[in-house]
Amino acid sequence: MTPTVPPPRAPSDDGRGPRYARYTEPYAQWCEEWYQEWYEDGLGWPTASGPPLGLLTGVRFDVLELPADAGAALLRRTGPTGGPVALSGCGGLVRLLVAEGSADELPGLLDWLDWGGIALGLTALGAGGRMAAPVRNAVRDAVRSAAPPRPAGGAAQGAAVWLRPPEPGREVEPTLPVLTLSGRGDGNGGRGGGAPDLVRLVDAAATECHRARLLRGNTFRTNTQPLAFS
Template sequence: MVGPRSAGVPLPRPPLAPGDDEVRHWYENVLGWPTVPGAPLRLAAGVRFDVLDLPAEAGWAAFGRLERQGRCGRLGRGFPVALCGSRMRLLVAAGSAEELPGLLEWLEWGPPLDLDLTAIGAGGSMEAPRPAGPGAGGEAREGRPRGGGAGVPGGSQGAALWLRPPEPERGAGAPLPTLSAMGTRSAKGDCDSPPDLVRLVNTVATQIHRVRLRRARAGAAVEADGQPLAFS
């Protein structure tokens, strides 16, 4: 039998979240991803991966479309995807940032269109999402993001979080969207490998453009509602 708690004994406290050193060790030694010195903790781009940065609203729509096409759209699996505020960050193959301007132009999404889509490559970095604890799961279901995965140190939610966390058992060898993936197909089907970079960029660009048009129409409707009626 457990006796009454003594007044001098504090209540149990939850374990402290891991510090930056522990999380940095996990990224560098478990995943093999280089980090940038200093705080807050950031992941170096252009070595193991590049990053596509886009509005989260367009990102959710893009993955919904890819899922309907059977092209690895489910956020529960596939290449890593992070969320930071209103922005979504897709990890793609290193070198993709250099390909993006030409690819957008080839897909007819280049100038004068000014898409809210940027790429972070060599010399750049992204905020390191703090991994969640074991058992937190690694999926985003019904639009509710969750981070973490097996073997990931416990931690608290920060400004950035994983929607699709990196997989420690695959680490830097996880397949990422790349131009070289065009025309390839795994023996297990399309969803066993990432979409090629052309398909991904075209889908993302389409959804970014649609979001912008939708917002423009909404703004025009609000402005029209505020205009006084004209009588002749």
């Protein structure tokens, strides 16, 4: 069924810019432009046109990526503090925004923390990288004005979502975990004092990745090995 598209309207009274008036364009393209303007104008984040719309890493932030089960455990462990957190469109990766330059520090940190050479599934995106821009759920709640209308049947399937969204009008950098000279000795290493130190975050993330891998292995063996009777 073809979604119903609202008629065109002039943007003169709300000041949100010409992209918001392009209701006559194909829905997916118009929706991407809506979010692109929200990220660029509302947050000051550079983007790359899609599909899907991308957020450029290594400029305002880097990204730590880890499997979703490990990411969920990590978020329970670290609590509500820290920078924005997203879930990939396929639901397979949790992405934590960290201070710019952190991606370059990850391999050395893992070696220093005795996690080097272990297949954890913990990776990073830095300069020259991009992540799919979350365009559903929590972002809509964070936007002060109405989000773009959705076609009948709901939001597009497979779109990335925010688990902990950024806040328009606020600088993201003070909330991002950053590498400090104090390392493990400082519990609050973020620039604003409310985010965990990058060393602690990476150590906790590696631990949860390792635990999740062991649990997945145990589940696989339990489900595939025949029962033994004595």
